Amino acid sequence: MSRFDLLAFDADDTLWQNERLYAAVQVKFVELLARYHPEEWIREQLYQTETRNLEQFGYGVKAFALSLIETAVELTEGRISGRDLQSLVDLAKGMLQGKPELLEHAEETIHFLKGKYPLMLLTKGDLFEQEGKIARSGLADRFRYVEILSQKTAPVYRSLLEKYSIAPGRFLMVGNALRSDILPVLEIGGQAVYIPHALTWQHEHADPPAKGHPGFYQLEHLGQLPALLEQIEKD
Amino acid sequence: MSRFDLLAFDADDTLWQNERLYAAVQVKFVELLARYHPEEWIREQLYQTETRNLEQFGYGVKAFALSLIETAVELTEGRISGRDLQSLVDLAKGMLQGKPELLEHAEETIHFLKGKYPLMLLTKGDLFEQEGKIARSGLADRFRYVEILSQKTAPVYRSLLEKYSIAPGRFLMVGNALRSDILPVLEIGGQAVYIPHALTWQHEHADPPAKGHPGFYQLEHLGQLPALLEQIEKD
Numbered sequence: 204m205s206r207f208d209l210l211a212f213d214a215d216d217t218l219w220q221n222e223r224l225y226a227a228v229q230v231k232f233v234e235l236l237a238r239y240h241p242e243e244w245i246r247e248q249l250y251q252t253e254t255r256n257l258e259q260f261g262y263g264v265k266a267f268a269l270s271l272i273e274t275a276v277e278l279t280e281g282r283i284s285g286r287d288l289q290s291l292v293d294l295a296k297g298m299l300q301g302k303p304e305l306l307e308h309a310e311e312t313i314h315f316l317k318g319k320y321p322l323m324l325l326t327k328g329d330l331f332e333q334e335g336k337i338a339r340s341g342l343a344d345r346f347r348y349v350e351i352l353s354q355k356t357a358p359v360y361r362s363l364l365e366k367y368s369i370a371p372g373r374f375l376m377v378g379n380a381l382r383s384d385i386l387p388v389l390e391i392g393g394q395a396v397y398i399p400h401a402l403t404w405q406h407e408h409a410d411p412p413a414k415g416h417p418g419f420y421q422l423e424h425l426g427q428l429p430a431l432l433e434q435i436e437k438d
Numbered sequence: 439m440s441r442f443d444l445l446a447f448d449a450d451d452t453l454w455q456n457e458r459l460y461a462a463v464q465v466k467f468v469e470l471l472a473r474y475h476p477e478e479w480i481r482e483q484l485y486q487t488e489t490r491n492l493e494q495f496g497y498g499v500k501a502f503a504l505s506l507i508e509t510a511v512e513l514t515e516g517r518i519s520g521r522d523l524q525s526l527v528d529l530a531k532g533m534l535q536g537k538p539e540l541l542e543h544a545e546e547t548i549h550f551l552k553g554k555y556p557l558m559l560l561t562k563g564d565l566f567e568q569e570g571k572i573a574r575s576g577l578a579d580r581f582r583y584v585e586i587l588s589q590k591t592a593p594v595y596r597s598l599l600e601k602y603s604i605a606p607g608r609f610l611m612v613g614n615a616l617r618s619d620i621l622p623v624l625e626i627g628g629q630a631v632y633i634p635h636a637l638t639w640q641h642e643h644a645d646p647p648a649k650g651h652p653g654f655y656q657l658e659h660l661g662q663l664p665a666l667l668e669q670i671e672k673d
Binding site: 265268269273277283288292295299352 | 494495497498500501503504507508511514516517518520521523527530531534535564566567569587588
């Protein structure tokens with residue numbers, strides 16, 4: 204019998220590129236404001252605005268667009284033109300189009316594991332945006348379950364597993380964000396595979412668990428996951 | 439035995455006021471642009487922008503805010519100031535604060551029915567915004583289930599009922615929007631109670647079902663629901 208009743212995968216920057224879309228828009232944002240402020244200051248102010256707005260706006264492209272606008276108005280003391288602000292809305296719209304760019308090994312790994320475990324796509328963020336990305340990714344039918352949450356904290360994971368009648372010890376989560384995918388899962392007694400991504404939003408940074416923490420694994424890429432699972436099943 | 443395994447309630451403008459928050463912001467939006475265009479034209483252009491953006495932005499306050507900004511830039515040919523656009527972002531933030539204003543009879547009706555049926559809060563829209571409103575409404579613990587969907591169409595209702603193993607004929611939905619709460623539920627063989635609200639977003643308008651359509655009921659307010667259910671149970 205397998206050690207796991209459910210394997211769950213984060214999506215953004217675990218299965219497909221996400222943060223690089225934000226980074227590309229930030230580059231254009233910095234260019235737009237370059238004659239007002241130095242780059243570092245612009246980036247810092249944007250991050251402050253995003254963090255301040257999280258409580259009211261939550262995650263996602265629409266929240267990001269509103270934070271871009273707010274930061275641009277602040278940093279130009281209202282002198283930025285309506286046209287320039289519209290260009291920010293247009294950049295946001297561009298982020299919501301097209302097929303997400305899958306990470307290396309994502310497609311074949313998910314395809315392989317689909318035959319061995321029940322798989323769940325488990326993301327947080329804007330419901331409408333995430334549904335769109337999942338549909339456009341071409342991976343939707345590989346997952347038995349899809350859950351989109353507004354946040355991923357220990358109580359949220361706990362009630363999710365209760366809803367599916369799954370013991371935390373028989374749950375494994377795979378993701379790139381220590382704060383959302385790894386630490387809360389370890390906290391409730393689950394297992395977690397951390398696959399760092401070169402780009403991770405500052406807000407998601409957290410210290411990794413202590414070395415040798417039970418249930419914690421780290422890989423370089425998704426292609427290593429089947430071998431790790433085989434190893435765990437043998438232990 | 440009861441005729442129903444599940445009673446589901448729409449939230450916005452069924453349990454609490456919602457559209458009036460949008461209407462109040464629209465009044466201020468019209469004022470802001472009054473020196474550029476007549477009111478009717480401003481309202482019509484805003485509606486066109488909102489409809490055009492629905493596919494990319496979905497529903498909710500953040501999508502509305504971005505449509506306000508886009509419309510203001512268009513209608514002023516980019517002459518609107520950054521400060522004025524920021525005032526639109528601030529209006530949107532105001533919509534996301536405070537306890538939702540409950541409709542008359544909502545509180546006692548839900549409290550009464552909670553003892554008789556399993557209740558579900560079944561809304562569409564922005565996940566983050568709806569979760570916030572539900573939490574602030576004070577009604578969250580009256581509902582056994584809460585489901586927030588990105589849209590309410592016949593296939594979505596069908597798969598929801600499959601997930602809960604409920605036969606459509608034993609499901610009753612209560613709401614103010616013919617297009618989202620009533621017609622798709624009747625289409626899959628469920629029962630639906632239509633309680634019109636004085637304000638309903640133009641996009642949600644639809645023709646009511648034919649008179650005498652099986653499973654269709656119409657009430658003036660939520661306070662009449664317990665008596666209607668008693669009547670249906672007897673029939």
